[in-house]
Amino acid sequence: MARMGQGRRVYRVLVGKPEGKRPLGRPRHRWEDNIKIDLQDVGGSCGDWMELAQDRDTWRALVSTVMNLRVPKNAGNFLTSCRTS
DSSP states (O other), X not given: OTTSOTTSHHXXXXXXXXXXXXXXXXXXXXXXXXXXXXXXXXXXXXXXHHHHHHSHHHHXXXXXXXXXXXSOTTHHHHHHHHHHO
């Protein structure tokens, strides 16, 4: 989505700020906020992540690194054990 033109609606949703009244409680994270948090977790700068997304190979490597941090190695074992039960 970051490689789309600025006139596309999806792009505007991606970079837009929500309007209206805020709900009670903790503010919700936007998708962009989660990306910045993930970049900090892998040691990258939280600068312009959209610039990183322009290079598809670099972006895939970054996403793969973040997924390896988030998803446990034995996550697939849980799914196969549920099928046999």
